[in-house]
Amino acid sequence: MKLTPEISLEQKQELIMTPKLQQAIELLQLSKLELNQRLEQEMLENPVLERAEEEGEEVEEDLTDEFEDVDWEDYFVDSSSNYKVNNYDQDEDEYNYENFVSASLTLEEHLLHQLHLLQLSSQQIKIGEYIIGSLDNNGFLDTSITQLSKELKVEESGVEEVLAKIQQFDPTGVAAKDLQDSLLIQIDNLVLEAEKKELMNKIVTDHFELVSKNQLRKLSKELSIGLEKIQQLVDLIKMLHPNPANLYTKEVDTKYIEPDLIVEKINGRYVVTMEQDSTPRLRINAYYQKLLKKFKSDAKAKEYLQEKINSALWLIKSIEQRRMTIYRIAEVIVDLQQEFLERGLKYLRPMTMQDVAEEIDMHESTVSRATTSKYIQTPRGLFELKFFFSPGLETKTGEVFSAISIKKMIKDILAKEDKKKPLSDQKIADKLEERGVEVSRRTVSKYRNELEIPSSTQRRRYS
Known part of the structure; x- marks a missing residue:
């Protein structure tokens, strides 16, 4: 059989990650702090982007003539003989010494x-x-x-x-x-x-x-x-x-956590709200929008402005999409974890990312990205969204317990044990079975080690 080179056409479909899609995925997995840093950088690079004004503030409409009404003579009044510092109406609390963080000795x-x-x-x-x-x-x-x-x-x-x-x-x-x-x-x-x-x-x-x-x-x-x-x-x-x-302190970076979402009980039901500052509000500067209409003859300037405006619009859309995705995931988590919110850690329901993905009709990888470094403030404390994803064990009665709730039961059992006669892993398993949770001695040993609880021999006391 003779091999000869030849040209042939082939038709196939491929999923191509466009730069805009890559940007949307990247924004989705950023934490609150990282998102703010990213947006500050975007606003430096894109002049048409600006933060939306807070409610109650008036926005100047005629931005094209904003410099025409300035009284330049008053602006350049010679005040060289007066060396007083202007009062900028700064908050009195700004210089409160309690606001300064003291450095600890290493x-x-x-x-x-x-x-x-x-x-x-x-x-x-x-x-x-x-x-x-x-x-x-x-x-x-x-x-x-x-x-x-x-x-x-x-x-x-x-x-x-x-x-x-x-x-x-x-x-x-x-x-x-x-x-x-x-x-x-x-x-x-x-x-x-x-x-x-x-x-x-x-x-x-x-x-x-x-x-x-x-x-x-x-x-x-x-x-x-x-x-x-x-x-x-x-x-x-x-x-x-x-x-x-x-x-003494070691030279490590201190990490501060601010919640992205807040869960509150209102009129007998749990309501999820996005933290106001968690997703900064951006908009297109009206001045550049009007300027775009004026550049009819200058094609290069018009093309530059159009490119920047399109980029800004996509960024704003991506941020809103990110906000809605995180919010929808949080709503599903809260709906599925009602008993945990009411009664505590012991009643945490087993749940996987696939369960949430099916509820909101999204891919599991999207849920994984959206819950990375995102935190939710609940009546039971502050948790990372990923905390709620825990595998479960099914009992003979068909009831399912999460691994976290079983660990909490083990801790409760050991807190009440006789220190002179500590419980073995098998006896802990027997006590769990009395509570309707059937697990093997091996599983108890595994969970006990994950909780960093020593064995019965090491827990024993003689006085």
Whole structure:
């Protein structure tokens, strides 16, 4: 069979993502803050776009002649001899000191401040600053004394002397080599009887693994001490700070959440409203609309203006479409979660994105984008819209419970358990079955781990 090149026609359909469609999809998944930033950028790039005036404000109609009625002589009055600052009728609250956010000290700043309060030589200050700068995110020093002395080109004894001073700084236990070392430093600084401190040191040094696994009965036998006394000593150890750095701020961005939607109960029914500032209102500047009619001869100027106006109109349409999509999704969620709104987390109904998509006749991916980083304020608290999408488990009676509601039941059961005889995962499953929820021991174990609740062995107390 001979292969020869040939030209052929083929007809097929393809879905092409136009720039406008891409823009609409991108706007849909933006958070409230990101949307505002995006619109500010759009208004800078597109002169025909402007924010709509608030209700009650009058808008100048004849914008083409807006500069003709200005009294330019009064405008340029020489006021060079008067240096008074104009009063702009600013809010008195603007300079209220309560409106200023104070900056919290980081661990490094706090330690450096204490270091410079000591009467040390310049070389010791240098060593101390280097040690503080070498601490990891947990406040531990994972570099050896030998390595530090080589890097600083000083004697090891000099490094040890300064390190010992830093380890006594607040918070106690900082600059230790690891968790056990930190706990030993903290125990040494406790105001306790010498016997108790000695026993606590022995437990941390020689039996730390038993404490971490809560094997107190075995620990009691090895130390020949009563269980109740062991429990008291372990409780004291657990009161110490395992991570000194957590007491001070880390350099992270603070994220503020403002709801996009609000749910209120009005006349016996729950009503969804969009937060007024969640979707900024834009419009086409009337001045440019009138200017477009004047550019009859200048084709380039007319084409430029027409392009900008079309772009602005599409953006306004996309924002409105985004607003309506989010609102419709929220309405469906509220309709399906009436019992949760009335009675709380335990009654959260299982729901998937597909359920909502079918209700509003949209694709599941659209629901996913529309619920990303969107928040709703309800009588039960502030939640991300995605929070309401939870898989469910069906019982023998046909009743369906969401995973979140089952986790809430597990927490309630464990809150009432006898700490001396904690419930095993199987017993928790049995108690859930008594409530009409039939789940396996494996499922209970999975949910308990997701809730970061330790096993029955680790929850057991002996006093």
